[in-house]
Amino acid sequence: MEKQEIKIVTQEGYDELIKELHFRKTEYTDAISERISVARGFGDLKENSEYDEAKNEEAKNAARIAELEEQLKNIKVISADEINSTRVSVGTVVKVLNRTRNIETTYSLVGFSETDPFSGRISDQSPIGKAINHKSVGDVVTVEAPAGVFELEILDISVPKND
DSSP: OOOOOOEEEOHHHHHHHHHHHHHIIIIIHHHHHHHHHHHHTTSOGGGOHHHHHHHHHHHHHHHHHHHHHHHHHTEEEOOGGGOOSSSOOTTOEEEEEETTTTEEEEEEEEOTTSOBGGGTEEETTSHHHHHHTTOOTTOEEEEEETTEEEEEEEEEEEOOOOO
């Protein structure tokens, strides 16, 4: 069995994974069991689409539970004292200049499970995240992304304040 790569997440990302796992093991599993029970009452299981759908959902839920449990075995929660504004890391907010297009953008670098590109939350595993991770203000990196190759200059690194 090959060793899994350790992935970094923020406390918020870790808490969300735990929350989803708990929900899937309790409420969601109970709801699916109820659907299966009701569908059994509809008669012949060979021609019972409600039963088939519920069983398929049960299998998907079990697969997601296994995936979450595996992810949780291979993550490291980055603590607030490990995050600083001298280098880009998970948990920092980074202002960059796309030198190819002359556009400034701000990203929050987050763990694999926390991404939301539409909100500027990019994973450290994404092409941009990999390119800027561990860099400092003034560094210029080349990003090879599906949209093409471009250069980013790190303009500012900050650490969000927790309320």
